Amino acid sequence: MSGKVISLKAARKARTRAAKSAQATENAAKFGRTKAEKRADADMTERLKQHLDNHQRDRDDQ
Numbered sequence: 001m002s003g004k005v006i007s008l009k010a011a012r013k014a015r016t017r018a019a020k021s022a023q024a025t026e027n028a029a030k031f032g033r034t035k036a037e038k039r040a041d042a043d044m045t046e047r048l049k050q051h052l053d054n055h056q057r058d059r060d061d062q
Contacts, residue, residue: 033041
């Protein structure tokens with residue numbers, strides 16, 4: 001048997017670290033938004049809500 005001798009514990013830890021790093025990168029892409037981006041999104045949502053409310057028709061039969 002010729003090959004490099006490795007510690008199974010070290011290999012297991014390295015594999016776990018790599019998996020956590022991949023998960024962190026995925027979460028950063030999914031949830032990582034700046035405060036300005038969140039505020040802009042909230043402002044846009046509020047403007048659209050106001051626009052719909054302003055154009056709502058009144059019902060006379062109530």
